[in-house]
Amino acid sequence: MIRWLLGLYPRDWRRRYGPEVAGLARQLLQEGDTTPLRTGLDLLGGAVLAWWAVALEWGALAVAGLVIAVGGGTAALLVVAEGTGIRAAGAPGAYLAAHPLGAGFVLTEMAWWAMEVTQVIRVRRAQHRLSAPETPALRSARRECWFVLGACCAAVTVVVNVIPSAAPAATIRPGGLVAAVGIGALLGGIVLRGWSFKALGTWYRSFTVTADPHQPVIDSGPYRLLRHPGNAGAALVAAGIGAASGNWIGLAVLITLPLALVLWLSSVEEAALIVALGERYRRYAACRKRLVPLIW
Amino acid sequence: MTNDAIRGSSDRSVLILTSLAEAPKHGYALIKDVEQFAGVKLGAGTLYGALAKLEAAGLVEALDADDRRRPYQITTAGREHLRERLTESARIAELGLRRIATGLA
Numbered sequence: 599m600i601r602w603l604l605g606l607y608p609r610d611w612r613r614r615y616g617p618e619v620a621g622l623a624r625q626l627l628q629e630g631d632t633t634p635l636r637t638g639l640d641l642l643g644g645a646v647l648a649w650w651a652v653a654l655e656w657g658a659l660a661v662a663g664l665v666i667a668v669g670g671g672t673a674a675l676l677v678v679a680e681g682t683g684i685r686a687a688g689a690p691g692a693y694l695a696a697h698p699l700g701a702g703f704v705l706t707e708m709a710w711w712a713m714e715v716t717q718v719i720r721v722r723r724a725q726h727r728l729s730a731p732e733t734p735a736l737r738s739a740r741r742e743c744w745f746v747l748g749a750c751c752a753a754v755t756v757v758v759n760v761i762p763s764a765a766p767a768a769t770i771r772p773g774g775l776v777a778a779v780g781i782g783a784l785l786g787g788i789v790l791r792g793w794s795f796k797a798l799g800t801w802y803r804s805f806t807v808t809a810d811p812h813q814p815v816i817d818s819g820p821y822r823l824l825r826h827p828g829n830a831g832a833a834l835v836a837a838g839i840g841a842a843s844g845n846w847i848g849l850a851v852l853i854t855l856p857l858a859l860v861l862w863l864s865s866v867e868e869a870a871l872i873v874a875l876g877e878r879y880r881r882y883a884a885c886r887k888r889l890v891p892l893i894w
Numbered sequence: 895m896t897n898d899a900i901r902g903s904s905d906r907s908v909l910i911l912t913s914l915a916e917a918p919k920h921g922y923a924l925i926k927d928v929e930q931f932a933g934v935k936l937g938a939g940t941l942y943g944a945l946a947k948l949e950a951a952g953l954v955e956a957l958d959a960d961d962r963r964r965p966y967q968i969t970t971a972g973r974e975h976l977r978e979r980l981t982e983s984a985r986i987a988e989l990g991l992r993r994i995a996t997g998l999a
Contacts, residue, residue, distance in 0.1 A: 615942045618964055622921040623938040631925075636937065644939025651947065799950065812952060812971050 599634065600624065603641040611648045619644070703781060703842045710788045710835055714804060717795045721803050735873075739807040739866045747805060750859045754852055758839060761848045768846040776849075780841025787834030793820050794828035802828060807866055809874035815882045823891045825868070825882075829860040830889040864888055906944040908983075909934060911953065911968055911976040918957055918967035921945075948972070 600623050604616050623641065626632045632640075762769070770776045795802050797819030801810075820827035833856050840852025871879045887894055913919060913927045925936050936944075945966060948954040953972035957965045968976070 611946065615946060617962075618921060619938045619942045621962060622925075622941070625922055626925070626938060631935075632937065640937030641939040644937075644943045647943045648946070651950075810971075812969060814952070 599638060600641065603638060603645065606642070606645040607648050608652050611652075703777070703784065703839070706781060706784050706788070707839065710784070710791075713788065713792055713795070717802060717804055720795075721800050736807060736809065736870055739870065743805070743807050743863060743866070746859060746862070750855055754836065754839070754855060757848050757851045758843045761851075762843050762845045765845060765847050768848075770841075770844050770846055770849065776841050776844060780838045782838070783834050783841060784838030787831040787836075787838060789831075790820060790834060791828050791831030794831060797821050798828075804828070807863070807870055809867070809870035811874045813875070815875060815878050817882055817886075821886075823886065825886050825888050826860070826864045829864050829867075833857050833860045833889070860889065905979075906934075906936065906940065907948055907953075908976065908979055909936075910941070910944055910948065911972055912980075914954060914966060914968040915973065915976060918965040920960075920963040920965045922963070924966070 600620050604612055604620060607616065619641070623637050627634065627637060795804075798816055798821070801813050801816070824830060833853075836852050836856035837849075840849040843849060843852065868883070872883075909928045909932050910924060913924050913931070916927075919927060921938065921941055925938075925941060929935050945954065949956065949966075953969055953975055954966045955969050957967055
């Protein structure tokens with residue numbers, strides 16, 4: 599009965615805790631501490647809670663996936679509409695009106711923001727706090743991070759919305775192709791960042807710089823290959839938005855500016871992690887590339 | 895935090911952390927200790943459901959298994975978390991008792 603009930607638990611949970619739970623349940627039964635009925639109900643309740651935890655863990659990605667699917671579907675519909683000449687006119691702003699995939703981009707971008715906000719909320723709701731007080735170096739890095747990130751976001755928003763109409767000579771042709779490549783980069787970046795959130799869980803604190811001496815060194819998911827997959831995903835998202843501008847200047851700015859930010863942020867994070875985790879992080883970092891698999 | 899604190903000592907994770915604050919324990923010893931000091935009988939599924947959450951949050955960690963049983967110990971972050979929870983619970987308990995006393999008077 600115990601083995602059958604443990605079969606109801608999520609596989610990873612069962613692998614990690616199954617033998618211990620089975621051993622303990624048998625011992626409690628042998629010692630007369632509980633009855634088979636109570637054990638059955640308890641294990642059943644445990645299975646429900648274990649699946650609930652899995653559902654919560656995947657919830658953020660599921661939400662993002664849903665919006666991406668809606669965004670992708672809308673983009674596909676717009677492409678079809680463009681082909682058949684029934685595209686709706688008068689979409690607001692250069693960003694939307696510049697190309698047929700505009701609405702799809704905006705929806706996908708919204709999915710990205712939904713995922714980012716969900717992660718921030720998840721981290722805030724997490725029970726554990728940082729075990730060591732923030733060092734002065736980390737505090738100033740965090741403030742710099744907010745300042746640089748804010749400036750970068752403002753700059754790229756202006757560029758994406760203003761440059762296509764201000765510099766029409768730099769329009770990329772064919773527009774449809776570059777928009778498709780852009781939406782691919784955007785989706786790729788979202789998936790990479792979402793995967794990084796899942797691998798690090800509540801240790802992934804976006805839009806800030808933190809390092810805790812007690813945090814584990816994660817080498818699963820995208821961290822198997824890269825030291826900063828979340829940052830690589832952010833650079834990819836920005837490049838995708840740059841392509842969405844349909845303008846060479848917009849694309850160049852959206853590649854270089856976020857890339858500079860990501861390189862700076864990665865080096866600050868790495869320095870903080872080496873100070874906090876020491877040899878554990880050095881060993882991990884020694885055999886992994888920073889942002890691009892097998893290259894750098 | 896306040897909602898968490900109101901759950902107070904009946905919260906399973908607080909009971910488990912309180913037990914582990916004394917010394918590392920394996921599952922059976924944990925159940926017996928919690929039963930002894932709180933009068934709460936935890937089942938195997940309930941205990942490991944809570945332990946899994948605490949381990950994922952970095953509040954407890956597993957030690958090497960001895961004799962097929964794996965002991966768990968509280969981490970520094972776990973101690974700090976427990977201190978915060980109990981301090982908040984104690985503050986609310988003290989306030990509640992004072993108000994009851996005032997109400998009776």
